[in-house]
Amino acid sequence: AKRLGGDHIEIFKPTMRTARTDHLLVEGELRRALERDEIQLVYQPVVRLEDRTIAGFEALLRWNHSRYGRRPPAEFISIAEETGLIVDFGQFALERAARQLSLWQRRLPVDPPLFMTVNVSAKQFVRQDLVQDVKSVISRALVAHNSLKLEITESVVMENPEHAERILEKLRDLGVGLALDDFGTGHSSLAYLQRFPFDTLKIDKSFVRPQARGQRSALLRSIIQMGKDLELDIVAEGAETDSDAVELFHLGCPYAQGYAFGEPMNVEQAERLLGIATET
Ligand code: C2E
Ligand code: CA
Ligand code: CA
Ligand code: CA
Numbered sequence: 001a002k003r004l005g006g007d008h009i010e011i012f013k014p015t016m017r018t019a020r021t022d023h024l025l026v027e028g029e030l031r032r033a034l035e036r037d038e039i040q041l042v043y044q045p046v047v048r049l050e051d052r053t054i055a056g057f058e059a060l061l062r063w064n065h066s067r068y069g070r071r072p073p074a075e076f077i078s079i080a081e082e083t084g085l086i087v088d089f090g091q092f093a094l095e096r097a098a099r100q101l102s103l104w105q106r107r108l109p110v111d112p113p114l115f116m117t118v119n120v121s122a123k124q125f126v127r128q129d130l131v132q133d134v135k136s137v138i139s140r141a142l143v144a145h146n147s148l149k150l151e152i153t154e155s156v157v158m159e160n161p162e163h164a165e166r167i168l169e170k171l172r173d174l175g176v177g178l179a180l181d182d183f184g185t186g187h188s189s190l191a192y193l194q195r196f197p198f199d200t201l202k203i204d205k206s207f208v209r210p211q212a213r214g215q216r217s218a219l220l221r222s223i224i225q226m227g228k229d230l231e232l233d234i235v236a237e238g239a240e241t242d243s244d245a246v247e248l249f250h251l252g253c254p255y256a257q258g259y260a261f262g263e264p265m266n267v268e269q270a271e272r273l274l275g276i277a278t279e280t
Pocket of ligand 1: 044073074086089090093119120121122181237239240257258260264
């Protein structure tokens, strides 16, 4: 073989892939993932802190890769956003989650009904057809009023507040719930966000699991109080331990989500948790 001098030889090692080629490989695989049935949803329980019963679930995407197993969104969501594939994934999540919720509500008729939340990406949110897509999904799925909820991050809303306000009002009028996701990670205030028709506030896990724990209670208490003043349902994310859950309850937080109550799980596991598992 021809000898290459110095540093140049490195370029030809197959292991020396650049970030760019990695990105292209993932993009190609991601494009086929939906049709190959590799895109799935997992469900994480949201719990009422007063009695630790399950109030609902958040639907979260996973990529069940043929070689690498079940991959978390951190490994593919940003590529899906850049390529626009997130729109198809989001539509898939919306349909699948609504259908699952409808099944669970029929098998577990509780009052208030079980809810399901679905994440909406920035790309989906600026598209003209989101309202129409949501409308057709809920007309097909037959779910209880306001029990299907969309999670929209503070940053998506703040990118174009006027547009956001119009879209959110249309969505609310359709009878879907609206949760403000990752609250506290952006630069907006809750008082400002009051003008949007959100019914639920999701406190970002960085407040529950802060780097430095010193100010935790004071900060959480004031966010929870403000959420209550604005008559929002409040869900704290990232409750990892029982003591997190106990503290959140004492601070007046009605709902929490986190490893303390269950990691994102498949349908069978969720049904076991709900007590509606069918014997096989
Ligand atoms: P998110 O919407 O903030 O979702 C909550 C994330 O926190 C989930 O990560 C969940 O597994 C994780 N989590 C739950 N409990 C705990 C806990 O106790 N401690 C800690 N440290 N983390 C906890 P996941 O499933 O990896 O999703 C990451 C992000 O990917 C989501 O953050 C969301 O932004 C995005 N994502 C997931 N599914 C979808 C989707 O269908 N559409 C869109 N647009 N984005 C999605
Ligand atoms: Ca979310
Ligand atoms: Ca969140
Ligand atoms: Ca997040």
